[in-house]
Amino acid sequence: MSVPIRSRTRPRARRRAPRELRDLMTTIGLANGVANIIMQLSLPPVGHGVSESRVQSGSPRRYPLKRARTTGQYLALSVLGSDEDRDAMRAAVAEVHKEVYSRADSPVRYSGNSRELQVWVAMCLFKYYLDQYTFIYGPLDDATLDTLTKAAEPLATGVNVQAAEWPQTWAEFCARWDAMLPELSIDPVVHREFETLSDLTFVGEAWGTIGYALAKVPGPVYRFMTRATLPPEFRDLMGWDWSAADQRRFDRVLAVLRWVDPVINPFAMQLFYRLYVADFRLRRRLGLPVLGSLKVSATPIRDGGGLRRLARRAAS
Template structure:
Protein backbone atom coordinates (compact mmCIF):
# COMPACT_ATOMS: atom_id res chain seq x y z
CA UNK A 1 0.00 0.00 0.00
CA UNK A 2 3.03 2.28 -0.20
CA UNK A 3 2.43 5.69 -1.75
CA UNK A 4 -1.19 5.89 -0.59
CA UNK A 5 -0.53 7.59 2.72
CA UNK A 6 -2.87 10.42 3.54
CA UNK A 7 -1.40 13.90 3.60
CA UNK A 8 -2.79 17.18 4.90
CA UNK A 9 -0.64 20.07 3.67
CA UNK A 10 2.24 17.54 3.58
CA UNK A 11 2.10 17.31 7.38
CA UNK A 12 2.56 13.65 8.35
CA UNK A 13 0.90 14.09 11.75
CA UNK A 14 -2.16 15.73 10.21
CA UNK A 15 -2.23 12.94 7.65
CA UNK A 16 -2.51 10.37 10.43
CA UNK A 17 -4.87 12.08 12.85
CA UNK A 18 -7.35 13.35 10.28
CA UNK A 19 -8.36 9.83 9.19
CA UNK A 20 -11.71 8.32 10.17
CA UNK A 21 -9.93 4.96 10.23
CA UNK A 22 -8.42 6.06 13.54
CA UNK A 23 -11.85 5.51 15.13
CA UNK A 24 -11.13 1.82 14.78
CA UNK A 25 -8.52 2.26 17.51
CA UNK A 26 -10.93 3.77 20.06
CA UNK A 27 -11.61 0.79 22.33
CA UNK A 28 -8.12 -0.58 21.65
CA UNK A 29 -6.58 2.57 23.13
CA UNK A 30 -9.05 2.76 26.01
CA UNK A 31 -8.34 -0.81 27.12
CA UNK A 32 -4.61 -0.19 27.10
CA UNK A 33 -5.14 3.01 29.07
CA UNK A 34 -7.24 1.43 31.81
CA UNK A 35 -4.88 -1.55 32.04
CA UNK A 36 -2.55 0.90 33.81
CA UNK A 37 -3.82 0.63 37.41
CA UNK A 38 -3.74 4.37 38.13
CA UNK A 39 -5.74 5.17 35.01
CA UNK A 40 -8.16 2.32 35.62
CA UNK A 41 -8.91 3.47 39.17
CA UNK A 42 -9.35 7.05 38.08
CA UNK A 43 -11.83 6.04 35.40
CA UNK A 44 -13.66 3.75 37.82
CA UNK A 45 -14.09 6.50 40.40
CA UNK A 46 -14.66 9.52 38.17
CA UNK A 47 -16.16 8.37 34.86
CA UNK A 48 -19.41 6.87 33.58
CA UNK A 49 -18.62 4.77 30.53
CA UNK A 50 -21.82 2.75 30.78
CA UNK A 51 -24.08 5.80 30.75
CA UNK A 52 -22.28 8.03 28.23
CA UNK A 53 -19.84 6.14 25.98
CA UNK A 54 -20.48 8.39 22.98
CA UNK A 55 -19.86 11.54 25.04
CA UNK A 56 -16.62 10.03 26.30
CA UNK A 57 -15.53 9.27 22.75
CA UNK A 58 -16.47 12.80 21.67
CA UNK A 59 -14.32 14.26 24.44
CA UNK A 60 -11.28 12.29 23.31
CA UNK A 61 -11.80 13.11 19.65
CA UNK A 62 -12.25 16.83 20.32
CA UNK A 63 -9.05 16.78 22.38
CA UNK A 64 -7.08 15.15 19.55
CA UNK A 65 -8.62 17.22 16.76
CA UNK A 66 -8.29 20.54 18.62
CA UNK A 67 -4.61 19.92 19.38
CA UNK A 68 -3.81 18.77 15.86
CA UNK A 69 -6.08 20.97 13.73
CA UNK A 70 -7.44 23.78 15.87
CA UNK A 71 -6.07 27.26 16.31
CA UNK A 72 -3.68 27.88 19.17
CA UNK A 73 -6.51 29.43 21.17
CA UNK A 74 -8.83 26.48 20.50
CA UNK A 75 -6.18 23.95 21.46
CA UNK A 76 -5.45 25.75 24.72
CA UNK A 77 -9.15 26.10 25.52
CA UNK A 78 -9.75 22.37 25.12
CA UNK A 79 -6.57 21.38 26.95
CA UNK A 80 -7.38 23.85 29.72
CA UNK A 81 -10.79 22.25 30.19
CA UNK A 82 -9.20 18.82 30.49
CA UNK A 83 -6.61 20.12 32.97
CA UNK A 84 -9.36 21.58 35.16
CA UNK A 85 -11.28 18.30 35.14
CA UNK A 86 -8.14 16.31 35.90
CA UNK A 87 -7.38 18.37 39.00
CA UNK A 88 -10.32 16.61 40.63
CA UNK A 89 -9.40 13.10 39.43
CA UNK A 90 -7.45 12.14 42.53
CA UNK A 91 -7.56 9.10 44.79
CA UNK A 92 -5.51 7.47 47.52
CA UNK A 93 -3.07 5.96 45.04
CA UNK A 94 -3.53 7.88 41.79
CA UNK A 95 -3.75 11.36 40.32
CA UNK A 96 -4.62 12.35 36.76
CA UNK A 97 -1.85 14.94 37.06
CA UNK A 98 0.80 12.26 37.57
CA UNK A 99 3.27 12.68 34.66
CA UNK A 100 3.70 8.91 34.43
CA UNK A 101 -0.02 8.45 33.78
CA UNK A 102 -0.12 11.43 31.41
CA UNK A 103 2.68 9.91 29.34
CA UNK A 104 0.95 6.53 29.26
CA UNK A 105 -2.38 7.90 28.04
CA UNK A 106 -0.65 10.07 25.43
CA UNK A 107 1.44 7.09 24.37
CA UNK A 108 -1.67 5.01 23.71
CA UNK A 109 -3.19 7.78 21.57
CA UNK A 110 -0.04 7.93 19.47
CA UNK A 111 0.80 4.22 19.27
CA UNK A 112 -2.74 2.99 18.63
CA UNK A 113 -3.36 5.57 15.93
CA UNK A 114 -0.08 4.68 14.24
CA UNK A 115 -0.83 0.96 14.45
CA UNK A 116 -4.19 1.34 12.75
CA UNK A 117 -2.89 3.85 10.20
CA UNK A 118 -0.10 1.54 9.06
CA UNK A 119 -2.46 -1.43 9.11
CA UNK A 120 -4.65 0.41 6.59
CA UNK A 121 -2.10 2.38 4.53
CA UNK A 122 1.08 0.35 4.94
CA UNK A 123 4.38 1.36 6.57
CA UNK A 124 5.26 5.05 6.74
CA UNK A 125 8.67 6.42 5.87
CA UNK A 126 10.92 6.74 8.96
CA UNK A 127 11.14 10.53 8.62
CA UNK A 128 7.35 10.78 8.55
CA UNK A 129 7.10 8.51 11.59
CA UNK A 130 9.52 10.78 13.41
CA UNK A 131 7.41 13.82 12.53
CA UNK A 132 4.22 12.17 13.78
CA UNK A 133 5.95 11.11 16.98
CA UNK A 134 7.31 14.58 17.68
CA UNK A 135 3.91 16.20 17.08
CA UNK A 136 2.18 13.66 19.34
CA UNK A 137 4.07 14.80 22.42
CA UNK A 138 1.44 17.54 22.73
CA UNK A 139 -1.05 14.96 24.00
CA UNK A 140 1.01 14.86 27.20
CA UNK A 141 2.59 18.30 27.41
CA UNK A 142 -0.68 20.18 26.84
CA UNK A 143 -1.95 18.67 30.10
CA UNK A 144 1.02 19.89 32.10
CA UNK A 145 3.35 16.92 31.71
CA UNK A 146 6.99 18.11 31.66
CA UNK A 147 8.41 17.85 28.15
CA UNK A 148 11.37 15.83 29.38
CA UNK A 149 9.06 13.04 30.56
CA UNK A 150 8.06 12.27 26.97
CA UNK A 151 10.67 9.89 25.45
CA UNK A 152 13.12 12.04 23.53
CA UNK A 153 13.20 10.04 20.28
CA UNK A 154 11.00 7.53 18.54
CA UNK A 155 13.58 4.84 19.33
CA UNK A 156 13.35 5.77 23.01
CA UNK A 157 9.59 5.57 22.75
CA UNK A 158 9.67 2.13 21.15
CA UNK A 159 11.72 0.83 24.07
CA UNK A 160 9.37 2.47 26.57
CA UNK A 161 6.29 1.13 24.78
CA UNK A 162 7.60 -2.42 24.41
CA UNK A 163 8.51 -2.62 28.09
CA UNK A 164 5.29 -0.99 29.27
CA UNK A 165 3.03 -3.23 27.21
CA UNK A 166 4.94 -6.36 28.20
CA UNK A 167 4.51 -5.45 31.87
CA UNK A 168 0.71 -5.05 31.68
CA UNK A 169 -1.22 -7.24 34.09
CA UNK A 170 -4.93 -6.55 33.77
CA UNK A 171 -6.54 -6.25 37.20
CA UNK A 172 -10.11 -6.52 38.46
CA UNK A 173 -10.64 -2.76 38.27
CA UNK A 174 -9.68 -2.66 34.59
CA UNK A 175 -11.95 -5.62 33.85
CA UNK A 176 -14.85 -3.93 35.65
CA UNK A 177 -14.36 -0.69 33.70
CA UNK A 178 -14.16 -2.67 30.45
CA UNK A 179 -17.40 -4.40 31.42
CA UNK A 180 -19.07 -1.01 31.73
CA UNK A 181 -17.63 0.08 28.41
CA UNK A 182 -18.87 -3.00 26.59
CA UNK A 183 -22.35 -2.98 28.18
CA UNK A 184 -23.63 0.55 27.59
CA UNK A 185 -26.94 1.62 29.07
CA UNK A 186 -28.10 3.11 25.75
CA UNK A 187 -29.35 0.33 23.42
CA UNK A 188 -28.72 2.56 20.39
CA UNK A 189 -24.94 2.29 20.73
CA UNK A 190 -24.65 -1.41 21.54
CA UNK A 191 -24.02 -2.47 17.93
CA UNK A 192 -21.22 0.09 17.65
CA UNK A 193 -19.75 -1.15 20.91
CA UNK A 194 -19.78 -4.74 19.65
CA UNK A 195 -17.77 -3.64 16.61
CA UNK A 196 -15.31 -1.80 18.84
CA UNK A 197 -14.95 -4.86 21.06
CA UNK A 198 -14.15 -7.03 18.04
CA UNK A 199 -11.61 -4.55 16.68
CA UNK A 200 -9.94 -4.11 20.06
CA UNK A 201 -9.74 -7.86 20.50
CA UNK A 202 -7.94 -8.20 17.18
CA UNK A 203 -5.55 -5.30 17.79
CA UNK A 204 -4.54 -5.93 21.39
CA UNK A 205 -1.49 -8.01 22.33
CA UNK A 206 -2.63 -11.52 23.22
CA UNK A 207 -1.75 -11.29 26.92
CA UNK A 208 -3.73 -8.06 27.31
CA UNK A 209 -6.70 -9.47 25.40
CA UNK A 210 -6.63 -12.57 27.59
CA UNK A 211 -6.34 -10.43 30.71
CA UNK A 212 -9.60 -8.71 29.81
CA UNK A 213 -11.23 -12.07 29.14
CA UNK A 214 -11.97 -11.25 25.50
CA UNK A 215 -12.79 -14.33 23.47
CA UNK A 216 -10.47 -14.95 20.51
CA UNK A 217 -9.63 -17.93 18.40
CA UNK A 218 -8.83 -18.96 14.81
CA UNK A 219 -12.34 -18.13 13.60
CA UNK A 220 -12.15 -14.61 15.06
CA UNK A 221 -8.69 -14.12 13.57
CA UNK A 222 -9.89 -15.14 10.10
CA UNK A 223 -12.77 -12.66 10.32
CA UNK A 224 -10.42 -9.93 11.49
CA UNK A 225 -7.92 -10.64 8.70
CA UNK A 226 -10.69 -10.55 6.08
CA UNK A 227 -11.93 -7.24 7.44
CA UNK A 228 -8.43 -5.74 7.33
CA UNK A 229 -7.99 -6.93 3.73
CA UNK A 230 -11.24 -5.25 2.67
CA UNK A 231 -10.46 -2.02 4.51
CA UNK A 232 -6.98 -1.86 2.98
CA UNK A 233 -8.46 -2.27 -0.49
CA UNK A 234 -11.34 0.19 -0.12
CA UNK A 235 -10.66 2.83 2.50
CA UNK A 236 -7.58 4.59 0.99
CA UNK A 237 -9.53 5.07 -2.26
CA UNK A 238 -12.41 6.92 -0.62
CA UNK A 239 -12.59 10.68 -1.21
CA UNK A 240 -10.69 12.71 1.35
CA UNK A 241 -13.90 14.50 2.31
CA UNK A 242 -15.39 11.15 3.35
CA UNK A 243 -12.29 9.99 5.23
CA UNK A 244 -12.17 13.21 7.25
CA UNK A 245 -15.89 13.42 8.09
CA UNK A 246 -15.48 12.74 11.83
CA UNK A 247 -12.71 15.31 12.18
CA UNK A 248 -14.68 17.96 10.31
CA UNK A 249 -17.87 17.22 12.23
CA UNK A 250 -16.28 17.38 15.66
CA UNK A 251 -14.31 20.53 14.88
CA UNK A 252 -17.52 22.26 13.73
CA UNK A 253 -19.32 20.98 16.81
CA UNK A 254 -16.52 22.25 19.05
CA UNK A 255 -16.65 25.70 17.46
CA UNK A 256 -20.44 25.88 17.76
CA UNK A 257 -20.20 25.02 21.45
CA UNK A 258 -17.51 27.64 21.97
CA UNK A 259 -19.62 30.25 20.16
CA UNK A 260 -22.68 29.48 22.29
CA UNK A 261 -20.64 29.66 25.48
CA UNK A 262 -19.07 32.96 24.43
CA UNK A 263 -22.45 34.41 23.47
CA UNK A 264 -23.84 33.41 26.85
CA UNK A 265 -21.00 35.15 28.65
CA UNK A 266 -21.41 38.32 26.58
CA UNK A 267 -25.15 38.50 27.26
CA UNK A 268 -24.51 38.37 31.01
CA UNK A 269 -26.98 37.27 33.68
CA UNK A 270 -30.69 37.98 33.21
CA UNK A 271 -32.00 41.18 34.81
CA UNK A 272 -33.49 40.78 38.28
CA UNK A 273 -37.21 40.19 38.44
CA UNK A 274 -39.23 43.31 39.23
CA UNK A 275 -40.51 43.59 42.78
CA UNK A 276 -44.14 42.96 43.59
Protein backbone atom coordinates in the same frame (compact mmCIF):
# COMPACT_ATOMS: atom_id res chain seq x y z
CA MET B 1 9.13 -1.99 20.09
CA SER B 2 8.00 -2.34 16.50
CA VAL B 3 4.75 -1.36 14.86
CA PRO B 4 3.81 -4.51 12.94
CA ILE B 5 0.78 -5.07 10.81
CA ARG B 6 -0.91 -7.98 12.52
CA SER B 7 -2.31 -9.57 9.40
CA ARG B 8 -1.28 -12.12 6.83
CA THR B 9 -3.06 -10.22 4.07
CA ARG B 10 -0.71 -8.19 1.88
CA PRO B 11 -1.40 -4.47 2.34
CA ARG B 12 -2.47 -2.36 -0.59
CA ALA B 13 -0.19 0.34 -1.93
CA ARG B 14 -0.15 3.02 0.73
CA ARG B 15 -0.83 6.72 0.52
CA ARG B 16 2.05 9.18 0.56
CA ALA B 17 4.39 8.81 3.52
CA PRO B 18 2.63 10.24 6.60
CA ARG B 19 4.18 13.35 8.16
CA GLU B 20 1.44 14.45 10.56
CA LEU B 21 -1.11 12.72 12.77
CA ARG B 22 -3.87 13.57 10.31
CA ASP B 23 -2.06 11.44 7.71
CA LEU B 24 -2.50 8.37 9.95
CA MET B 25 -6.29 8.59 10.18
CA THR B 26 -8.13 5.65 8.61
CA THR B 27 -11.52 3.97 8.81
CA ILE B 28 -10.21 1.55 11.46
CA GLY B 29 -10.09 4.54 13.78
CA LEU B 30 -13.85 4.15 14.08
CA ALA B 31 -13.41 0.67 15.55
CA ASN B 32 -10.24 0.62 17.66
CA GLY B 33 -11.18 3.29 20.21
CA VAL B 34 -12.04 0.89 23.05
CA ALA B 35 -8.92 -1.16 22.29
CA ASN B 36 -6.90 1.98 22.92
CA ILE B 37 -8.83 2.76 26.11
CA ILE B 38 -7.93 -0.71 27.38
CA MET B 39 -4.28 0.05 26.67
CA GLN B 40 -4.46 3.33 28.58
CA LEU B 41 -6.31 1.91 31.56
CA SER B 42 -4.10 -1.17 31.86
CA LEU B 43 -1.74 1.00 33.89
CA PRO B 44 -3.30 0.50 37.36
CA PRO B 45 -3.31 4.14 38.55
CA VAL B 46 -5.07 5.16 35.32
CA GLY B 47 -7.47 2.22 35.39
CA HIS B 48 -8.48 2.75 39.01
CA GLY B 49 -8.67 6.50 38.53
CA VAL B 50 -11.29 6.03 35.84
CA SER B 51 -13.04 3.15 37.61
CA GLU B 52 -13.40 5.12 40.86
CA SER B 53 -14.28 8.41 39.17
CA ARG B 54 -17.11 10.47 40.60
CA VAL B 55 -17.20 12.91 37.67
CA GLN B 56 -20.57 11.98 36.25
CA SER B 57 -20.59 14.79 33.68
CA GLY B 58 -17.59 13.23 31.91
CA SER B 59 -18.59 9.59 32.17
CA PRO B 60 -19.54 7.55 29.08
CA ARG B 61 -21.76 5.55 31.44
CA ARG B 62 -23.88 8.62 32.12
CA TYR B 63 -23.45 10.79 29.02
CA PRO B 64 -22.08 8.58 26.22
CA LEU B 65 -22.69 11.04 23.38
CA LYS B 66 -21.18 13.93 25.30
CA ARG B 67 -18.12 11.85 26.20
CA ALA B 68 -17.70 10.83 22.57
CA ARG B 69 -17.83 14.52 21.60
CA THR B 70 -15.32 15.74 24.19
CA THR B 71 -12.87 12.91 23.52
CA GLY B 72 -13.20 13.53 19.79
CA GLN B 73 -12.60 17.23 20.34
CA TYR B 74 -9.45 16.60 22.36
CA LEU B 75 -8.05 14.46 19.54
CA ALA B 76 -9.22 16.88 16.87
CA LEU B 77 -7.55 19.84 18.58
CA SER B 78 -4.33 17.84 18.93
CA VAL B 79 -4.39 17.14 15.19
CA LEU B 80 -5.95 20.28 13.67
CA GLY B 81 -6.37 22.87 16.41
CA SER B 82 -4.47 26.07 17.11
CA ASP B 83 -2.33 26.79 20.17
CA GLU B 84 -5.18 28.93 21.52
CA ASP B 85 -7.64 26.03 21.11
CA ARG B 86 -5.29 23.68 22.92
CA ASP B 87 -4.68 26.12 25.76
CA ALA B 88 -8.43 26.38 26.34
CA MET B 89 -8.87 22.63 26.26
CA ARG B 90 -5.89 22.11 28.56
CA ALA B 91 -7.41 24.39 31.19
CA ALA B 92 -10.80 22.68 30.94
CA VAL B 93 -9.31 19.19 31.25
CA ALA B 94 -7.18 20.22 34.24
CA GLU B 95 -10.30 21.52 35.99
CA VAL B 96 -12.07 18.17 35.54
CA HIS B 97 -8.99 16.15 36.49
CA LYS B 98 -8.76 17.99 39.82
CA GLU B 99 -11.77 15.91 40.86
CA VAL B 100 -9.98 12.64 40.03
CA TYR B 101 -7.76 11.55 42.91
CA SER B 102 -7.29 8.48 45.07
CA ARG B 103 -9.08 8.07 48.40
CA ALA B 104 -7.94 6.26 51.52
CA ASP B 105 -9.49 2.99 50.32
CA SER B 106 -8.12 3.18 46.77
CA PRO B 107 -5.87 0.21 45.92
CA VAL B 108 -3.28 2.51 44.26
CA ARG B 109 -2.35 6.18 44.54
CA TYR B 110 -3.24 8.42 41.60
CA SER B 111 -4.07 11.96 40.54
CA GLY B 112 -5.87 12.97 37.37
CA ASN B 113 -3.30 15.73 36.77
CA SER B 114 -0.25 13.48 37.25
CA ARG B 115 2.18 14.18 34.41
CA GLU B 116 3.59 10.65 34.56
CA LEU B 117 0.16 9.13 34.03
CA GLN B 118 -0.77 11.63 31.33
CA VAL B 119 2.40 10.85 29.36
CA TRP B 120 1.37 7.18 29.33
CA VAL B 121 -2.15 8.05 28.14
CA ALA B 122 -0.69 10.28 25.41
CA MET B 123 1.66 7.48 24.33
CA CYS B 124 -1.33 5.17 23.98
CA LEU B 125 -3.16 7.80 21.94
CA PHE B 126 -0.16 7.99 19.61
CA LYS B 127 -0.46 4.21 19.22
CA TYR B 128 -4.14 4.72 18.38
CA TYR B 129 -3.11 6.61 15.25
CA LEU B 130 -0.17 4.38 14.39
CA ASP B 131 -2.15 1.16 14.73
CA GLN B 132 -5.03 2.25 12.54
CA TYR B 133 -2.60 3.21 9.77
CA THR B 134 -0.34 0.13 9.91
CA PHE B 135 -3.25 -2.29 9.88
CA ILE B 136 -4.21 -1.04 6.43
CA TYR B 137 -1.04 0.36 4.89
CA GLY B 138 1.71 -1.66 6.55
CA PRO B 139 4.67 -0.81 8.81
CA LEU B 140 6.54 2.48 8.74
CA ASP B 141 10.28 3.10 8.58
CA ASP B 142 12.16 4.61 11.51
CA ALA B 143 12.73 7.98 9.83
CA THR B 144 8.99 8.42 9.29
CA LEU B 145 8.30 7.27 12.85
CA ASP B 146 10.76 9.86 14.18
CA THR B 147 8.84 12.58 12.34
CA LEU B 148 5.50 11.29 13.61
CA THR B 149 6.72 10.98 17.20
CA LYS B 150 7.54 14.68 17.20
CA ALA B 151 4.22 15.48 15.47
CA ALA B 152 2.37 13.62 18.26
CA GLU B 153 3.64 15.98 20.96
CA PRO B 154 0.30 17.89 21.22
CA LEU B 155 -1.36 14.68 22.44
CA ALA B 156 0.68 15.15 25.62
CA THR B 157 1.05 18.93 25.85
CA GLY B 158 -2.74 19.21 25.50
CA VAL B 159 -2.88 18.09 29.12
CA ASN B 160 -0.53 18.73 32.03
CA VAL B 161 2.68 17.69 30.23
CA GLN B 162 5.68 19.77 29.15
CA ALA B 163 7.10 19.34 25.64
CA ALA B 164 10.44 18.13 27.06
CA GLU B 165 8.65 15.26 28.82
CA TRP B 166 7.44 13.79 25.51
CA PRO B 167 9.73 11.35 23.63
CA GLN B 168 11.62 13.19 20.91
CA THR B 169 12.53 10.15 18.79
CA TRP B 170 10.93 6.83 17.93
CA ALA B 171 13.74 4.98 19.72
CA GLU B 172 13.02 6.95 22.90
CA PHE B 173 9.31 6.25 22.56
CA CYS B 174 9.97 2.51 22.19
CA ALA B 175 12.30 2.43 25.18
CA ARG B 176 9.76 4.20 27.38
CA TRP B 177 6.91 2.02 26.10
CA ASP B 178 8.81 -1.21 26.78
CA ALA B 179 9.77 0.01 30.25
CA MET B 180 6.07 0.51 31.09
CA LEU B 181 4.87 -2.93 30.01
CA PRO B 182 5.96 -4.76 33.24
CA GLU B 183 3.89 -2.21 35.22
CA LEU B 184 0.63 -3.15 33.50
CA SER B 185 -2.16 -5.23 35.04
CA ILE B 186 -5.95 -5.28 34.99
CA ASP B 187 -7.93 -5.51 38.21
CA PRO B 188 -11.12 -7.65 38.02
CA VAL B 189 -13.31 -4.60 38.64
CA VAL B 190 -11.61 -2.68 35.83
CA HIS B 191 -11.77 -5.79 33.64
CA ARG B 192 -15.53 -5.90 33.97
CA GLU B 193 -15.78 -2.30 32.86
CA PHE B 194 -13.66 -3.09 29.80
CA GLU B 195 -16.06 -5.88 28.89
CA THR B 196 -19.06 -3.56 28.91
CA LEU B 197 -17.17 -0.96 26.87
CA SER B 198 -16.12 -3.51 24.26
CA ASP B 199 -19.67 -4.71 23.54
CA LEU B 200 -21.28 -1.26 24.03
CA THR B 201 -23.60 -2.44 26.82
CA PHE B 202 -22.27 0.43 28.96
CA VAL B 203 -24.77 2.64 27.07
CA GLY B 204 -27.53 0.87 28.99
CA GLU B 205 -26.27 2.46 32.21
CA ALA B 206 -27.19 5.85 30.76
CA TRP B 207 -30.21 5.04 28.63
CA GLY B 208 -31.67 1.97 30.33
CA THR B 209 -33.59 -0.53 28.19
CA ILE B 210 -33.22 1.64 25.10
CA GLY B 211 -29.44 1.64 25.48
CA TYR B 212 -29.21 -2.11 25.93
CA ALA B 213 -31.41 -2.65 22.88
CA LEU B 214 -29.31 -0.31 20.74
CA ALA B 215 -26.14 -2.16 21.73
CA LYS B 216 -27.43 -5.56 20.62
CA VAL B 217 -26.77 -5.16 16.89
CA PRO B 218 -23.38 -3.36 16.73
CA GLY B 219 -22.14 -4.73 20.07
CA PRO B 220 -20.83 -8.14 18.91
CA VAL B 221 -19.17 -6.59 15.85
CA TYR B 222 -17.53 -3.86 17.92
CA ARG B 223 -16.34 -6.41 20.47
CA PHE B 224 -14.71 -8.44 17.71
CA MET B 225 -12.97 -5.37 16.30
CA THR B 226 -11.81 -4.43 19.80
CA ARG B 227 -10.27 -7.88 20.25
CA ALA B 228 -8.82 -7.76 16.75
CA THR B 229 -7.13 -4.37 17.09
CA LEU B 230 -5.86 -4.87 20.64
CA PRO B 231 -2.13 -5.74 20.67
CA PRO B 232 -1.49 -9.35 21.79
CA GLU B 233 0.14 -8.41 25.09
CA PHE B 234 -2.95 -6.45 26.12
CA ARG B 235 -5.25 -9.16 24.80
CA ASP B 236 -3.44 -11.57 27.12
CA LEU B 237 -4.01 -9.21 30.07
CA MET B 238 -7.72 -9.30 29.25
CA GLY B 239 -7.71 -13.10 29.06
CA TRP B 240 -9.13 -12.94 25.53
CA ASP B 241 -8.30 -15.72 23.12
CA TRP B 242 -7.48 -15.19 19.45
CA SER B 243 -7.83 -18.15 17.11
CA ALA B 244 -6.67 -18.78 13.55
CA ALA B 245 -10.33 -18.47 12.50
CA ASP B 246 -10.51 -15.06 14.20
CA GLN B 247 -7.41 -13.95 12.30
CA ARG B 248 -8.84 -15.12 8.97
CA ARG B 249 -12.04 -13.21 9.66
CA PHE B 250 -10.08 -10.08 10.51
CA ASP B 251 -7.96 -10.48 7.39
CA ARG B 252 -11.13 -10.46 5.31
CA VAL B 253 -12.25 -7.25 7.04
CA LEU B 254 -8.87 -5.65 6.34
CA ALA B 255 -8.98 -6.74 2.70
CA VAL B 256 -12.25 -4.83 2.27
CA LEU B 257 -11.00 -1.79 4.17
CA ARG B 258 -7.88 -1.57 2.02
CA TRP B 259 -10.15 -0.87 -0.93
CA VAL B 260 -12.62 1.31 0.95
CA ASP B 261 -10.20 3.46 2.93
CA PRO B 262 -8.38 5.18 0.04
CA VAL B 263 -11.75 6.15 -1.41
CA ILE B 264 -13.12 7.92 1.67
CA ASN B 265 -9.83 9.19 3.06
CA PRO B 266 -8.34 11.54 3.92
CA PHE B 267 -11.14 14.06 3.45
CA ALA B 268 -14.06 12.14 5.01
CA MET B 269 -12.36 11.21 8.28
CA GLN B 270 -10.80 14.64 8.63
CA LEU B 271 -14.22 16.23 8.12
CA PHE B 272 -15.33 14.83 11.50
CA TYR B 273 -12.32 16.44 13.15
CA ARG B 274 -12.96 19.78 11.45
CA LEU B 275 -16.55 19.71 12.72
CA TYR B 276 -15.28 18.98 16.23
CA VAL B 277 -12.92 21.96 16.05
CA ALA B 278 -15.70 24.22 14.72
CA ASP B 279 -18.04 23.14 17.53
CA PHE B 280 -15.33 23.73 20.13
CA ARG B 281 -14.68 27.25 18.84
CA LEU B 282 -18.39 28.05 18.71
CA ARG B 283 -18.83 26.99 22.33
CA ARG B 284 -15.97 29.26 23.37
CA ARG B 285 -17.41 32.17 21.38
CA LEU B 286 -20.78 31.71 23.08
CA GLY B 287 -19.15 31.58 26.49
CA LEU B 288 -20.20 27.97 27.12
CA PRO B 289 -18.03 25.56 29.13
CA VAL B 290 -16.26 23.56 26.42
CA LEU B 291 -16.58 20.30 28.37
CA GLY B 292 -20.04 21.11 29.66
CA SER B 293 -21.07 21.79 33.25
CA LEU B 294 -19.01 19.89 35.79
CA LYS B 295 -21.08 17.44 37.85
CA VAL B 296 -19.47 15.40 40.61
CA SER B 297 -21.26 12.65 42.52
CA ALA B 298 -20.60 11.62 46.11
CA THR B 299 -20.59 8.00 44.93
CA PRO B 300 -18.33 6.50 42.23
CA ILE B 301 -20.07 6.14 38.88
CA ARG B 302 -19.49 2.37 38.89
CA ASP B 303 -21.47 2.14 42.16
CA GLY B 304 -24.45 4.03 40.79
CA GLY B 305 -23.34 7.64 41.30
CA GLY B 306 -25.21 10.04 39.05
CA LEU B 307 -27.56 7.36 37.70
CA ARG B 308 -29.79 8.91 35.07
CA ARG B 309 -33.59 8.78 35.05
CA LEU B 310 -33.93 6.38 32.11
CA ALA B 311 -31.56 3.90 33.75
CA ARG B 312 -33.32 4.19 37.13
CA ARG B 313 -36.63 3.55 35.43
CA ALA B 314 -35.26 0.44 33.75
CA ALA B 315 -33.88 -0.86 37.05
CA SER B 316 -37.11 -0.35 38.98
